[in-house]
Amino acid sequence: MNLKELSTILGLSQTTVSRALNDYPEVKEATRQRVKQAALLHNYFPNKRAKGLATGRAMAIGHVIPLSTQHEMVNPVFADFIAGAGEVYSANGYDIHLSVVSDVAEENAYRAFRSSHSVDGVIVHGPCADDPRIALLKRLGLPFVVHGRAGEDETSYSWVDVNNRHSFLRATEFLLDLGHRYIALLNGLEHMDFARRRREGFLAAMQGHGVTPIPALMFGGEMTEELGFIHAKEMLAGATPPTAFLVSSMSMAIGARRAIADAGLEMGRDISVVIHDDDLSYLKNGGDIPIFTAAKSSVRQAGRLCAEMLLELVANPGQPPRHRLLESQLMVGQSTGPVR
Amino acid sequence: MNLKELSTILGLSQTTVSRALNDYPEVKEATRQRVKQAALLHNYFPNKRAKGLATGRAMAIGHVIPLSTQHEMVNPVFADFIAGAGEVYSANGYDIHLSVVSDVAEENAYRAFRSSHSVDGVIVHGPCADDPRIALLKRLGLPFVVHGRAGEDETSYSWVDVNNRHSFLRATEFLLDLGHRYIALLNGLEHMDFARRRREGFLAAMQGHGVTPIPALMFGGEMTEELGFIHAKEMLAGATPPTAFLVSSMSMAIGARRAIADAGLEMGRDISVVIHDDDLSYLKNGGDIPIFTAAKSSVRQAGRLCAEMLLELVANPGQPPRHRLLESQLMVGQSTGPVR
DNA sequence: CAGGGCATCCAAAGCGCTTTGGAAACCCAA
């Protein structure tokens, strides 16, 4: 069933049927009703490709998932982010175009998006310190929103980000106030922007309280359960065992918890743990009293905000870049206590 | 830059340029080279929408993510599955079309895929016992592959699935052989096909060994850390505490492990745990000696297989349905031991 | 009753590509 067929069935021209369906004012209300009912009856859906060709709009947003060739890691945050963004997209009639590409080919993926006209805008995931993708997208003139930031030049593009620096500064101060001095940092890969900022926040708080951080108690790497376990274990067995951990993700903290239990210690009593919690739907941080004391910021909500921002940018091109800085919420749970 | 412009630059007709780029034989090799170089130089990419319109092929595969309105859960398995499938798609020039829809609207999403001609085929995620989507897709005539199965009628459609029944049968027998009789089952939602089969396997093994399963030691629900914790805790405190747990997912098992630790018990010594392990990249089950004894089956690999199967189906329509039953691999880890 | 204004509808062009049905150029044997 296509427009032509539908219009002959109705005894109207394609023009009128098209206009009726797209809510143009120059068609009589009665006709519009008749058309819409017929469309429903014959379950007619406009051919998106044809529509896109004619209007020049793809009604789709591109997401590129880089599959690193080195570490075989898929970002666990991705599913929740997409779920949030997807809500907004589908409410506005957009859908998602996913490109899974090896990180080497990522640049080309954006180029292809651009010139094949298959998306109206893109979301940039997981920006590094000075991410080359941003310059590329600016050059291509493709609307985009970054989930996170990339280095210092923050005003020239649109982004939605958590205030990672402040979040970790505050979390560290919370631990310092409890009397902890040997605080370990289990961070993400520190060439990623978010991890760098978190480290900065951590260091700023330590220095602010006149505490010198110990290099052996700082780790940056993939945020997996296993690495959390390995490095927490190593630190606990080291020369200067920490009395508290500051951990960049839930999975990593679960690994740390395992190491703590293995060492015969009790979390919350013998040793404190504060985490960053992305509020993933399958790894909820407990009920009323959180398991982990956490700086919480919903990644799903971030997805929603990114999507909304991008759709606005697509609708009104030539606007100045927008920014949205989210503050995390410190939730005190069972995993922290005064130093013993 | 479009075909027309490129062809005038080259002094050739659109036809010839198009044929040169698409490797048709009726164009001289020298011309082809010249054309391809020019395309590269002016970085020309064909407009996908126009191409799709003309060829009738979308070069895209649809994935529908149902967002349940009740439980706000996003399937954590999804990211890894997509990563696997994505590898195959991008190697074949396909990309992914994601629709995030509320579960109520899911049926409509497939209809729209079909009649809007935006995808060449779809993958069905998370099938229930007698999933209505399958009948719908058959009726629509849209090529599809199911990740999992849906009830007993297994021959009439294509699928890739783990042998969940056998996997859990074997895992249960492993525990029975260690002397366990009070074995608890922490399962997924049992209206889902995979969970039903796992339960069947569990029960079959128990009955095969003349052990009557205890209803209070069987739970089916969302596979979150929290629910794993809550129900493991409840079971451990109950009238007939289990000596072993059989758990349907890593996250859930992590919750169970927490409950076990809270009860002052040691996993692997006082109490055994066997899990199903999807081999997610951010929740690896330890290194050489796995943390959990596990029936392991890579969901990423399943994604690859689904994608390959679907692309074949798309390329040769009218073929009989294909099936691929994967056997999980039992890996003995640190979480199991003889009953005490 | 003429003529302007409005509401309603339509024919046809155009989006950028593929593909059909030739046409032109060339080569070679008769």
Next chain:
DNA sequence: TTGGGTTTCCAAAGCGCTTTGGATGCCCTG
């Protein structure tokens, strides 16, 4: 030189939609 077969290229139609630039009929005013 001619005729048939190849090779190489092209003009134009068509994919299903939107949108421009009217056309038609109707109502109202003078």
